[in-house]
Amino acid sequence: MSITVVGSIAYDTVKTPFGERERMLGGAAVHFALAASFFDEVHVVGPVGEDFGEPQLEVMRSRGIDVSDIERVAGGKTFFWQGEYGWDLNSRETLDTQLGVFEGFQPKLSPSSLASDVLFLANIQPDLQRDVRAQLPQARFVALDSMDLWINIARDSLVAAIEGVDCVILNDAELRQLTGKPNLVAAAREILSWGQGGSDGGGRGPSVIVAKQGEYGAALVTRDGFFALPAYPLESVIDPTGAGDTFAGGLIGYIAAHPEEELSDELLRRAMAHATVLASFNVEEFGTERVERLTGNEIVSRIKELQAMTQFSGAPLSLRG
């Protein structure tokens, strides 16, 4: 089967303490698709301007990604973002955002994008997320990302969008902001109670909450349990741009690649591990540079390392008291 992703395709100008790049290939849909392409066929839906280059399309095509639903808008300019990161990469300042063709974007999905059984709604206006989600009513697994902007200005629509998906992937600060609950577990439990029999997407409501925690890793909350993984430790992180979408690509890609398997916590944990590893490669170099030349063997090798780094034995001990 295949995965459809709807989201931004961008040029990013990024400065970190370790260097800078101008007008790199970027955008949520691109980072997601490159990561997910290791697991399944990916259809990318999003707009670009006349300034978008053939070499950038070729980066995606060379990973087997279907770019036929990337809409080139005549006379338009590709979404542009410019940002600079602080010394520990945990803070970043947006210096410029030019929506270009992303303003007024109306997703158009071809029959092949509509036929996917897995859908990822990257961070776009929640009304658009709901519109696309409604076009794939039979999708087996649907996930969405969002951001503080939509929580601030379009919360009701975002909540309705969340009620129509299976999986919510947000930064942990966004989960707190969205629910007003300061505690991560309580925030996730709140969202798990949404959409039971609601109006959107069949009314099953989300069953998987993923909290992205940046350099600290990520946590998974389901009705059955809790799981957390640290980020893969790197001595040198160069550029975190796109890490969250690369993480989502690894997670959703892994789930898409296991259509016969029940969506158990055990499957989701393996998906979290692959997400963590994909994100770790993304941040090692600027933009898509590292993931472009990543191999399946490198992923498998780092999964084994991550597993070794998170194990401990439960040797029995007689405690005093």
Place this chain on the structure above:
Amino acid sequence: MSITVVGSIAYDTVKTPFGERERMLGGAAVHFALAASFFDEVHVVGPVGEDFGEPQLEVMRSRGIDVSDIERVAGGKTFFWQGEYGWDLNSRETLDTQLGVFEGFQPKLSPSSLASDVLFLANIQPDLQRDVRAQLPQARFVALDSMDLWINIARDSLVAAIEGVDCVILNDAELRQLTGKPNLVAAAREILSWGQGGSDGGGRGPSVIVAKQGEYGAALVTRDGFFALPAYPLESVIDPTGAGDTFAGGLIGYIAAHPEEELSDELLRRAMAHATVLASFNVEEFGTERVERLTGNEIVSRIKELQAMTQFSGAPLSLRG
């Protein structure tokens, strides 16, 4: 054998979004000792004033802690701290600090405290940490904690103190500040290179770096590897005061309880798990309330849960590329 801890014994007045308490039993040495008392005998070294109560001593005695090196200073006042936490408990403001008898404190160790094979130097002036460490030259395992204040005003002495211990336990922000390295792994590696043949404590230098990461858990860096554990997930956290020292008590206590075992990464990982679990109980209620009535069975049960929450299987997968 036994553990000696040198550090503060305090009264804490704490306000969190979930309530407040006045003049609770607190202090680094107290939180450490209560946690470590589940694993081994603990000797507490520190000063109190004439205002320090018998019931507070009894809290420690009832956990089998040796309080005979708690020095009651005639006419003195016990160290007092007052603070208030923000809504998500990740920020706190110190409203009042009264050093009292802690000002001018000169640790005096009795023969039984000097005979311990494990030593924890809680957060005190680094010159004092070095002085105490030098009094236990044969100790099998010595760890220290510190804080941003000492990094700012006594960095050279702190570095010398670190060169004389086996294990450094700091918040990750403090590790970055101490080394000037923004990356946790790089910061830890830097500290692991200190004190090889240096002047203090036999010149073996630290071999174990533990980064406390608050609600995100903790990471362990040794020359052999990396390990990280999430915090035990709680839907309700009431008061984080003392969590770091309780964590240290679980960690050092577990190591102290295994004198015959080589200090391997495998042992340290089990110690990290016990530290994580002890800290999780500490934050469930104010001050020492929860740990005072904690049982060994509760610890064992939560260790098993934590182990289950951090496991994933490494099912092989054929990747595309």
